[in-house]
Every structure is written in C-alpha cells, then in structure tokens.
Amino acid sequence: MADFVNHILTLEDSWIGYIVAALVAAVLILHVVAVGALLFIWMERKISGRIQDRLGPTRVGGKFGWLQTLADGIKLIAKEDVTPDLADKFLFKIAPYVGLAASYAAFIALPFADGVVGQHVNTAVFFVLAVLGLEVFSVILAGYSSGSKWSLFGAMREAAQVVSYEVPLGMCVVVPVMICGTMNLTTIANMQAGFFTNWLVFNDPFTFLTAIVYFTCATAGVNRAPFDLAEAESELVAGFHTEYSGLRWSLFFMAEYSSMFIVAALASILFFGGSHGPIPIADVLGLLSLDNLGSSDPAFHVFNEDGGGFFASLNLEIAIARFLGVANLLLKGTIGVTVMMWVRWSFPRLRIDQVMTMCLKYCVPLAAVGFLGATAWQALDLPTGNSLMNSPRYSHHELWTADDSESTVEEASSNEVQTPHEDDTHAAAKAVELKTVPVSVVKGGER
Amino acid sequence: MLLIGTVSVSWYLAVGAVLFVLGAVCMATKRNLLGVLMGVELVLNGANMNFIAFGSKVLRPQGSLGLDGQLIALFVIVLAAAEAAVALAIALNFYNNHNTVDVDRANELNG
Amino acid sequence: MDLFAVAWPYWHQFFFIIFAATAVGFGFGVLLSKNVVRMAFYLVLSLGSTAGLFFLAGAEFVGAMQLMIYVGGTLVLLIFGVMLTAQKDFINMDTHTQDWILATIVGGSLLMVLLFAAFGAEDWNTPQDLTDAKVEATKEATPLGLALTGIRVDTLGETDDAVQGGKAGYLMPFIIVSVHLLVVLIGAAYMARTKKLSHATDDKSSRAKLMLFKMEHEAELLEEETYVVTHRGQSALNPLDPQDDEN
Numbered sequence: 001m002a003d004f005v006n007h008i009l010t011l012e013d014s015w016i017g018y019i020v021a022a023l024v025a026a027v028l029i030l031h032v033v034a035v036g037a038l039l040f041i042w043m044e045r046k047i048s049g050r051i052q053d054r055l056g057p058t059r060v061g062g063k064f065g066w067l068q069t070l071a072d073g074i075k076l077i078a079k080e081d082v083t084p085d086l087a088d089k090f091l092f093k094i095a096p097y098v099g100l101a102a103s104y105a106a107f108i109a110l111p112f113a114d115g116v117v118g119q120h121v122n123t124a125v126f127f128v129l130a131v132l133g134l135e136v137f138s139v140i141l142a143g144y145s146s147g148s149k150w151s152l153f154g155a156m157r158e159a160a161q162v163v164s165y166e167v168p169l170g171m172c173v174v175v176p177v178m179i180c181g182t183m184n185l186t187t188i189a190n191m192q193a194g195f196f197t198n199w200l201v202f203n204d205p206f207t208f209l210t211a212i213v214y215f216t217c218a219t220a221g222v223n224r225a226p227f228d229l230a231e232a233e234s235e236l237v238a239g240f241h242t243e244y245s246g247l248r249w250s251l252f253f254m255a256e257y258s259s260m261f262i263v264a265a266l267a268s269i270l271f272f273g274g275s276h277g278p279i280p281i282a283d284v285l286g287l288l289s290l291d292n293l294g295s296s297d298p299a300f301h302v303f304n305e306d307g308g309g310f311f312a313s314l315n316l317e318i319a320i321a322r323f324l325g326v327a328n329l330l331l332k333g334t335i336g337v338t339v340m341m342w343v344r345w346s347f348p349r350l351r352i353d354q355v356m357t358m359c360l361k362y363c364v365p366l367a368a369v370g371f372l373g374a375t376a377w378q379a380l381d382l383p384t385g386n387s388l389m390n391s392p393r394y395s396h397h398e399l400w401t402a403d404d405s406e407s408t409v410e411e412a413s414s415n416e417v418q419t420p421h422e423d424d425t426h427a428a429a430k431a432v433e434l435k436t437v438p439v440s441v442v443k444g445g446e447r
Numbered sequence: 448m449l450l451i452g453t454v455s456v457s458w459y460l461a462v463g464a465v466l467f468v469l470g471a472v473c474m475a476t477k478r479n480l481l482g483v484l485m486g487v488e489l490v491l492n493g494a495n496m497n498f499i500a501f502g503s504k505v506l507r508p509q510g511s512l513g514l515d516g517q518l519i520a521l522f523v524i525v526l527a528a529a530e531a532a533v534a535l536a537i538a539l540n541f542y543n544n545h546n547t548v549d550v551d552r553a554n555e556l557n558g
Numbered sequence: 559m560d561l562f563a564v565a566w567p568y569w570h571q572f573f574f575i576i577f578a579a580t581a582v583g584f585g586f587g588v589l590l591s592k593n594v595v596r597m598a599f600y601l602v603l604s605l606g607s608t609a610g611l612f613f614l615a616g617a618e619f620v621g622a623m624q625l626m627i628y629v630g631g632t633l634v635l636l637i638f639g640v641m642l643t644a645q646k647d648f649i650n651m652d653t654h655t656q657d658w659i660l661a662t663i664v665g666g667s668l669l670m671v672l673l674f675a676a677f678g679a680e681d682w683n684t685p686q687d688l689t690d691a692k693v694e695a696t697k698e699a700t701p702l703g704l705a706l707t708g709i710r711v712d713t714l715g716e717t718d719d720a721v722q723g724g725k726a727g728y729l730m731p732f733i734i735v736s737v738h739l740l741v742v743l744i745g746a747a748y749m750a751r752t753k754k755l756s757h758a759t760d761d762k763s764s765r766a767k768l769m770l771f772k773m774e775h776e777a778e779l780l781e782e783e784t785y786v787v788t789h790r791g792q793s794a795l796n797p798l799d800p801q802d803d804e805n
Contacts (some may be wrong), residue, residue, distance in 0.1 A: 018569070091599060123699050126622040137602055145596055156641060163634050183699050219559055362799030454574045461614065462578045464672035466608070469585040470664040476653045480596050481640050485601050488632065489585060492608050495624075502592040503615040505570075509777055514705055518728050520612075520620045521702070524627050529742040530634045535639045536749035548643045 011355040024116050029107045033100075033258040039334075040257040041069045044341050051345040060425065062444035079246035086147030095145060096244070098249035099138025103259040106131040110265060111186045113275040113325025124185040125173055128266060129166075132221070136162045139223075139240045142252070154239025157229045157352055159326065164359045165220045172214035173206060175374045176200050176270040185266075189274025194386070196278035201271040202385035206373030211271040213366045215336075220265035222256065225344035227366055228353050257337075265329060272332055276326030280322035342439025454505055459500035466491030480538045480548040485533065491527045495520045573614055581607035592652060598637050605629050675695050694712045 005017040044059070049056025057223045061067025083089055085246075087122045108131075111117035119290065124130040136159055143155020179200060192198045201211045222229035236242070241252050268274055350358065377384075453555025490551050500506060502516015541547050580603060587600035612621035646703050680705055699709050708727030 031661070088595070091596065121618060123622050123624075125700075126619070126626065130622050130625035130630060131621075133626060134602075136597075136630075136634060140634070140641075141595075141599060144641060152641070159634055160640060163631065166630070181700070235656075318652075410782050449711070457677045457679075458574065458578070459611065460676035460682065461673055462581060462611065464669060465582050466585050466604075466678055468669040469582075469589050471668065472661045473589050475661040476589075476657045478653060480592065480593055480601060480797050481599055481636065481643065484636060484639075488628070488636075489588065489604070492628075496607065496611065496788045497606065497611050497618075499615050499617050499620060503617065504692060512703040514701055514710070515797055517617050517620050517702060518705055520617070521623060522728075522731060522735060524622070524623055525739065528627050528632050529739055531743055532746040532776060533749070535635055537747040538639055539642060540751050542618055542643045 013104075015178060017358070028103070029118060031126045032107060033104055033254060036261050037074070037254040037257040038069045038274065040260070040337055041072070041126065041253065043338065044065065046344045046345075047341045050115065051342070073250065076246055080368075081248060082243075084147055084243050088145040088147065091141050091145035092243075093248070095138045095142035096248040096255070099135050099255040100251050100258075102131055102134040102138065103255045103262065105134075106259070106262050107377070109185065110262060111189060111235075111269070111274070111432070112329050113322050114186060114190055115367055116275075116322055116326055117186060118207045120186070123183045125177055125183045125266075125270070128262065129170065129173060132262060133162070133166060135222075135255060135259055138252075138255065148243050150237045150242045151240050154229075154236045154242070158223060158240065159231060161223070161352075161355055161359075162221060164356060165217050165363070168213060168359065168363035169217040169221055169365070169366040171371055172210050172217060172389075173270065175210045175371055178371075178375060179203060179207070179378060181191070183311055183446075184272070189269050190275065192273040193276045194283075196208050196273065197385040199256065199271065199273040202431040204374060204377040204382065204384055206370045207271065209366065210370035211267070213363055213370060214271070215267055215366075217341075217363055218267060218342055218426040219343065220355070220404070222263055224340050225254075226347040226349050228344075228349065229355055256301075257326060260337050260340055261333050264340070265333035267336055268332035270327060275329045277324070277328045282324055454506070456500045456503075457468055459503075459506065460497055463493045463496030465493070465501070466496065468495075478549050480541065481549060482497050484534050484538065486533070488527065488531065491523055492502075495523050498523070570614065574611070577607045577610040577614060580604070594640050595637075598633065598640050601636075602629055602633050611801065644675055744794070 003019045016108045042065070045058040046064070057065030059065060059068075060071045083092055106128045108118040109121040109127045111124070115331035140155045142153040143153075143158070144395055146152070176188055177183055182188060196202070200207050204209070223229075241249055244252065382426050466489055470486045470493060475484030475486075476482050481506060494541075496517045498512070498520040500516075502512040502514070502520070504511050504513065526542060538548065541553065545552065584600040584604035585606065588597050588604055589598060591597045598619045605624065608626040608628065612618075612624055671698060706728050708729035710727055
C-alpha cells in the first residue's frame, strides 16, 4: 500500500507513503474498536431487553433506538471526571488507556481477510494472545489506584481469573496451530478455504470439543458474564471501575467490547474458517480462485502498484473478493459476540470458587483431552470432515533445502490441485535445485 | 547521531548494558523484597538483549549466532518465570512469618 | 518537496530510538520510584519496550514470548505479591543515602566497562546496510520448535562438520527445563501454602487465627512497628497516599 500511495503522490520511495499507509490502517482499525463498541453496546441493550421480554431502547434515532449509544456517549463526555481523594492519581488516570491500548494493539496482527492485515506477524496467534493478556494490567492498576476496597477486591479476582484461564486458552489455541503447522493467522484461515467442511471445527470430534472449550475460556478471559466476577454488582458495587466516571469509565467499556470482538474473531479464524464463508462465493463467481489465496504475486493485490491513477490501478475483482472476506469475518465476529451476550443474559453469575473450579477441574482437563485427541487423529490420519466430503484440503509442508536458505515447497495433499501457498513473507521460494531434504530424513541422524 | 548512522549490534548491547546496570543497582538499593525481585527481572532482560542482538540475522548477516541466540533467550525467559514463582513464594512466606517485606530485617541468621 | 522525495531508510533507527528510550527510561523509573506498585507498572512498560526491541531485531517469537510469559505471567504474579504485601509502610520505602552512593559508584563503573566492551569490538560496531528497510520476516517459529525437539534445520547448509556438530539440538535442555518447571510449580505451591500457627489446635483456618493473633497482640505489634519507623527515619504515611505523587 505504501508503494501505491507514493505512486499516487508521484513520489519515489518516500517516507510519506509509509506514514499515510500506516495512518489509513490505524484509522480503519480504530473504527473497528470505536464503532464496534457503539454497535455492541446497542446490541447488548437490545438483546438483554428481548431476553427479558422488554423492548430495550426505542426512542433515540428512529424505531430501534439506533443512536442510543451515541446519546449515552455524549452524556458520558459531558460528565465530570472525578478522581477520588484517596486515589493514586497518576495510576488512576493512566489505567483506562493501558487497557484500551492493549486491546487496540491486538488488532495489529488480526487478519480481516487474506492479505487485509495491519502487520504480517509470523507468530500472529501468539502475538494476539500475548497482547490481549496485557489488558489485565489496566484492571489491576485501576483496582489498586482507586483507593477503594471494592475496586481492589475486583482487581484481585480478575487477576487470578485471567491468569488461570490463560492456561486452557493456550492449550486450545495450540490445536489449530498443530493441525495447520503454522502460527500465521492468514495461513490458518486460508487452509480452511472452500466448503464449510474444511473448517477446523469440523475436522474431527476433538477439534469440535476444543472449539467449545476455547469459547468458554475466551469468555472468561475477557471477563464476560457468567465469569464477570471482577465487576459483580451484587457483591462489589461495580468492581474495579467503581470509582471511575465519565470518559475514563467509557474507555473501559470500549476496551471490553473490542477485546470481546477480538476473541470472537480469533475463534472464527482458528476454528470457523476466518474470512472464508461456508461456500467459496469468490471462487464460484470467479473473482479470486482458491488456488491464488495467499499469493504474494502483485497481480493479486487490490491496488496495482505500478498503474497510474486511483481507479486505473484498482483491481476490482480482487477488491470485491477481499471485501467479501472482510464482511465474512466481521459477521462471524459479531455472531460470536452475540453468543457471548446471549450467554450473559441466560446464565447466573458463578461464585469465585466456582470460576476457579471451572477452570482448573474442567477446562484444563478438557483442553488436554482435546489436544491429545486431535494430535492422535492427525497422527493416525483418520478421516476428517473434508475428506468425508472429498473436497481438497491444501496442506502446507515446510521443507528445508541444503543450501541453508529456507524455502517453502507446498504440495497438494489430495487431488491434482497445486496451490501456490506462498507465505506472506516476501521470501519467494527459491527454485529448488539442490537436493530437498524433508525433515524426517534429517531426524534419522544422517548428518 | 543515531538517526544519521545506522544501528549496529553495539547499540543493542548498550541498551542491554544499561538495563543490566539499572537492575543491578535496583537489587542493591531496594529495601522492599519485591523491589529486589524486579531488579532481578531487569538484569535478566538486559542479558537477554545481548543474546537477541547476537542472534539477529537482521543486525549481523554474517557470523550471527542464529537460532542459538533466540533459543537461549527463550530458556532465560522460562527460567526467569520459574525463578520469579519461587522467589515470590519465599517472599510471601517471609511476609507471613515476619510481617514485613524489608530485606534489612531478614537478619536472623546473623552470627 | 525535496525533503519528501528522498527515501527514508531510517525506520529501524527511528523505532530503535523509541523502544530503547522507553525501555531505559522506565528502567530508571523502576530504580528511582519509591512506590512499589508504580515500580511494577514501570517494569511492565520497560519489559514491553524490550519486547519491541526483540521484534525489531527480527526475533518475533521471542518477543511474543516475552510479552506472554514475562509481562503477562510473571509480572501479574509480581503485582499479586505487591498487592498482598502492600500495607502501611511497605508501599513507600526509602533507600539509605549511603546505599545510593555506593550503588551509583559501583553501577556507574560497571556501566562504563560494559559500554566500552559493547563499542570496543570493531565487528560489533560496524553498522549493517539497512537501507532496504523492509526487513523480511523470517520463518522462524518452526525452526525454533524443531530445534527444541533436537532437529536443527538451520544448519543443513553448513559444510564445516565441526560447526554443524557444535550446533546440536536443544532436546536435553528442553526436557530439563520442563522437569524444572514442574518442580518449581510444586515447590512454589508448597512454600506459599497457608501454614497453621503452632498454637492452632482447633479447626479454624490459620488465616483467621493469624487475624485473631494480630488483634490480640495489636498493641505490641504497633509498638514494634513504630520502633521500626522511627529507626528508619520514616513517617508512617497513609498507605493510599503515595509520597512521590506526580500531580
């Protein structure tokens, strides 16, 4: 994109292009956070209303109360920003920003579609989880610095809960990584392209189990009901944000809703095909062939970076295909968030000891069973969802050549379809002239 | 100066050295047991920075440690986590028994 | 417009300066802050910037690992410890002046030695040409994982047998570390368990007994504490009103 901007501005390789490209990406992601929060809060009120046999907001902005959140936001901005006397003022003021920054930063590595990602990170799964884990600091700091017992208790509970639930969450995430053989979220999503039987959730019974455990642990990890002990109203007033008001209070909510979206989107990428719908529409319509997914060929960029003018260089078919992918992922993420809301308004809150029991006695063993089972399923090469449907799954084998340059050679596992699954690194696979050494051969101790 | 020249391994080593010294001074001066622990973490990070710098193919295309640097850094991180868990357990134990976290008062073994 | 037209091959330096400055700056924050909770917060930021430097040097996996284990795990544990022990006089603790002087001298000389060593070697100080600033990401997670299971795919091209033999896999250390982690897990849980007080004979929990004990002996404990406070030349402050408030 930077090259494209530079070309439009008729500059040579200039830093302006990079800045503009980075700003465009940052602002787009900011919209997911901010507009997402607006939408989700409205949805939450509507859904909770319907579940409780009420109507929810109906007045502001037309029939369905579309603009209710906006009105609330304006009210919050106008409110006084109170800092308690007993608070540690510096930490109290900075805590909401820490949380928002953490959940915003996790979007950097989240691919919205094939090639639509802020920054390619090879270990994207790991990166997203790691950065999301930082959000707990904002809660701890807020709880400590408020100078209130309610806040401190809420923060302690949250810290204990989040740290515990990271264990089963990590074990669940390892399963798709193991099946796909990569930590790159774009590649994981692309390997599930095609019909929905290719989705990893239908790979085998154990991945199905893992997907459920993942979603449970993710709900607990972002402190949603029934695991929202940190803000249990009946016991702790409002938990860690008891003392907050106005804009800082709303920043906590933006962070919460955007991290809900992130874990839902991560679930959809890891288990539910990511940006690929149940039917490969882009392939059927001939916009973007499945064979060309993940290609780093400039021919498959949305903007032809050599062409002049904005519309002349727009590759319309690819653009539509990418747009469909983004819409798919956003839809799946929103569905995930909706399920979280549904759960929230259907189940009563657990006690703190029940939360811990749930994690250590049920989630961890279940995740371990899922992991072992999925591993065994792969090792024994048992039939998977897509092999029952006889649709091709593109497998991704990494081989190393003897000339010390790691090059990727992909093979289509079944049928005759050869897929150029080039990684999104620019390391175009060098022509393999020297002998190609599969990993298993090296293992024999030849060297 | 740095913006005109280019970053070499030395600059990373310098950052590592500063973090190391800060951690060491922190360990020496803090009276709070947990402050001493934080110093230990800083020291380990300073050392890790060296491994990463020497193992980086970006900074040293020729003669870099390669994967070994990163692997040792990984081991350091894991062992640091283990060390922190044990040290915290000791700290909490000390607090429970002596009702303080002041390391200067941990002088029972003085002859 | 001439300024804009030039390529700017300094992205690496630019981000290096940002991350290095935050890492070192918040490192100083850890050292100079008296409030233990703030120290923990500064340490989080310092270690996070260090992870940024790791990313910059091309070690993505280690950077993510640093964020996950160090910042996400270890420091949450540390803050737990801080909050469990943060009471009264322990939040703000002064360092003796003689300690400061001694530590500054020793630390300063150590820093000089280390910096001379860092910039001394010609080989290390030769900057690489990073003009092509689009540093290519390497496929590194898989070789790292394979190296941990004892297979070194990155040394396949090595012709020198001695070098290749020297670059063995890391299976043994990996297993040792795994066992070590298990031992630490059990050991830490054993050490940090709540102990029964020696005179606790009934079935009340030891925590409650401790509270009772404290309430009974409050006067004595208070005396002891005031003694400590005066001895250290400190004033007993309100714990929630930190001394080095920056506002």
